Amino acid sequence: MSLRLYDTSTRTVRTFEPLEEGRVGMYVCGATPQATPHIGHLRSGVIYDVLLRWLRASGHQVIFTRNVTDIDDKILDVAARQDVPWFAVAEGNQRIFTRGYETLGCLPPTVEPRATGHVPEMIVLMRRLMENGHAYAAGGDVYFDVRSWADRYGALSNQKIENMRSAADSPNEDCKRDPRDFALWKGAKPGEPSWETPWGAGRPGWHLECSAMATKYLGPTFDIHGGGVDLIFPHHENEIAQSQAAGDGFARYWMHNGLLTIDGEKMSKSLGNVVLLTDLLDRARPVEVRYYLASAHYRSLMDYSDTALAEAVSAYQRIEGFVTRAAEVTGPGEPATTLPQRFVDAMNDDLGVPQALAVVHETVREGNNALASNDLETVRGHLAAVRAMTGVLGLDPLSPEWSAGGEDDLHPVVDALVKVALEQRQAARARKDYAAADAVRDGLTAAGIVVEDTPHGPRWELKRG
Known part of the structure; x- marks a missing residue:
């Protein structure tokens, strides 16, 4: 089409x-x-x-x-x-x-x-x-x-x-x-x-x-x-x-x-109902705000609420979570050169971003199932498809504009320190000292680091929201 x-x-x-x-x-x-x-x-x-x-x-x-x-x-x-x-x-x-x-x-x-x-x-x-x-x-x-x-x-x-x-x-x-x-x-x-x-x-x-x-x-x-x-x-x-x-x-x-309104009224300084980008960036990362603003059909009226923004943040983090876990297991790879036909059809139908995002989320669910069953070939294919689709929408979690990087990025330093703590946790579990293992995990949680145990070993990420 x-x-x-x-x-x-x-x-x-x-x-x-x-x-x-x-x-x-x-x-x-x-x-x-x-x-x-x-x-x-x-x-x-x-x-x-x-x-x-x-x-x-x-x-x-x-x-x-x-x-x-x-x-x-x-x-x-x-x-x-x-x-x-x-x-x-x-x-x-x-x-x-x-x-x-x-x-x-x-x-x-x-x-x-x-x-x-x-x-x-x-x-x-x-x-x-x-x-x-x-x-x-x-x-x-x-x-x-x-x-x-x-x-x-x-x-x-x-x-x-x-x-x-x-x-x-x-x-x-x-x-x-x-x-x-x-x-x-x-x-x-x-x-x-x-x-x-x-x-x-x-x-x-x-x-x-x-x-x-x-x-x-x-x-x-x-x-x-x-x-x-x-x-x-x-x-x-x-x-x-x-x-x-x-x-x-x-x-x-x-x-x-369509316009973006608050309580059904057009944003206007004279009405005092203006929401600035800085207001949203207190509640969400830039890529999550982009997801929120792009997620409704472009011709639709969009009424702002904190609840709607929070739902968009959760939706994007589901995509990001799969991409991050899949990349850790299979490597980031490259985005697919061919987009799924249903995604193409949605975008060609008057720029149907909501329907296109539905295809993205369905692919993410299938990819997560493949991760759970250790089907790495399927994981690799679904990761490439998700990266291609989100790339078209300007939302690829592994795109340099959204992923961590740069000389001032502390991620490598934090990663090294967290790995030391996780090794201590694993050693405590191996000797059945579960209190010590839980103490390590609780300490990381208090520092804003979420640990997830996977079939491929523990992984961590910074707590959001």
């Missing part, structure tokens, strides 16, 4: 056929870094990282573009309140976004353009729209004329133009031909940053930047445009309108991930 994706623009699951065989252009709306990221932002990062990895695993070369909106009303408001330069707000928070993506194992985009670096492309796009009769300058601003695109405007969000709310992105409402006309360019205000254009100094509107950057790096028509479901209207609706009205084909597939 070929990859099939839910396309918001047609409201159907469609077979994915790239514009160019073996090559995919993908644009994802990135951060507006007026504040530090919460886990809803990072869920989106993990989701599109899984898509990127799956496209590459399926044999595609991918140009992945994720923008940064580094100039925006919200950024200017924060800068004014904190009495700092606007670019310091944007750059400082963007670095935290980047660290968050990296902490959760997200691969870097091919290019990560910033809005402020693409004003020339925006000027060209506005000129094209004016020449086509779809934009106009008024009151120092430049607006898109939605009535000039009335037969298509609203198709993505499945709305009629007469039922839409006014565009609340400009204070100069009296200058608009229609209240729903949205700002392509905002005229310069005292104390705000601005750039020169043929229509006066100012700064970009929110929607214009994405169209300009997407087509610069991916061409006038490209394969996939992604973002959160909250961006369907007005942001993505407006991107389509301005791009296609200018003559570009723009995105062929529109993907939207």
